[in-house]
Amino acid sequence: MLVSYNWLKDFLNMDGVDPYALAEKLTRSGVEIASTVHPEEGLSKLVVGHILTCEKIEGTHLNKTTVDVGEEAARQIVCGAPNVAAGQDVIVALPGAHLPGGIKIKKSKMRGVESNGMICGLQELGFSDSVVPPKYANGIWLFHDPDLKPGDSVFEALGMDDYVLDFDITPNRADTSSMEGAAYEVGALIDQKPKIEEVVLKEDGADWTGDFTATADEKIAPKYYLRKVTGVKIAESPLWLQTRLWNAGIRPINNVVDATNYIMLLTGQPMHAYDAKL
Missing domain, CATH: 2.40.50.140 (Nucleic acid-binding proteins)
Structure with missing residues (x-):
């Protein structure tokens, strides 16, 4: 699991927390950090x-x-x-x-x-x-960011100012295989409780569940949930989202695919998007 130091700031106050020292502390606490990479280093x-x-x-x-x-x-x-x-x-x-x-x-x-x-x-x-x-x-x-001007450094825009910690996760620590899980692990070491955003679902529109059926192997996926989203236009994701994906080792594709991969990284819950027209 590649964990973004900058993304951890969404959950924790990382002021004064050196990423290399954090990596060493995590390894000593039981979650081995295979490497810590600073993409802009040397450039x-x-x-x-x-x-x-x-x-x-x-x-x-x-x-x-x-x-x-x-x-x-x-x-x-x-x-x-x-x-x-x-x-x-x-x-x-x-x-x-x-x-x-x-x-x-x-x-x-x-x-x-x-x-x-x-x-x-x-x-x-x-x-x-x-x-x-x-x-x-x-x-x-x-x-495609209108806020970027000629002469600006590219490192922050491309997420290269980040530090990426490679969590070498063992089977008994699946709880750390998401950003929220990693935040709890880091929070325990720096004596903070992560701020996890509470999601409130708002649903509207007509019932569509009779339009088609879907099945999954219960041994592999004992729970299988579907939700329909309308009014979607396929496009490139905003750059902040693409940088979070590629720093986690995932290729950005488009806004729909990227959103599912982002949520998977955030929560550890695998997701997939289907085109309802197909």
């Missing part, structure tokens, strides 16, 4: 950029872009990603930036065209292929 000079212009470099798959990175003048950057276009907000590694694997970005020329930085995909920041949303798997990452 630098990664900012939000806004692509002003984008034009093909003749005879190549490359594009010459001008990018606003919050400086007095825009930077010219060559990019070969298939999804790059003018008007996008992207991740830019400035000259001097450090990327995973000891890579340092320098000013360069590509096919004779000067490039003053690099427009990045998530993988180039160290994200595993297994958590990169399918839409961006073969290209650059695109921001």
Whole structure:
């Protein structure tokens, strides 16, 4: 179970609680922490950029872009990603930036065209292929947050300022296989009771239970509940939700699938969404 230190703050006051010291304390108390990862560690000079212009470099798959990175003048950057276009907000590694694997970005020329930085995909920041949303798997990452401005650091926006604790859970500690369960475990160590939000269900609409039937193997799922939600529009999840998923090792798909995975991580209750039209 990958546990987000920043997510724990939803339940507990973590002021003054060092994540590495917490990991050691948890291990000594009986829940082994296999690793503690700080995704932005060792990286630098990664900012939000806004692509002003984008034009093909003749005879190549490359594009010459001008990018606003919050400086007095825009930077010219060559990019070969298939999804790059003018008007996008992207991740830019400035000259001097450090990327995973000891890579340092320098000013360069590509096919004779000067490039003053690099427009990045998530993988180039160290994200595993297994958590990169399918839409961006073969290209650059695109921001859709109007609050982000050119020149802003990308680390907080992408959840890379977090610390991710890997709870190596044994079969007798299934109670810690959710964020709420992890919060109770951490709370016991720092002498706090977690704040767990009470959910009040509001249901309306016509009865639909006669529309179809569903069965499940009672040996595997002794309880099987269905609820119908209408008025749903499939879209990308907000970035805060995607960051919580990929820091937990789960690939964001869309708002419906992501919501079920989020609740599973939060409560430990597996969920699945079905299209009622199918």
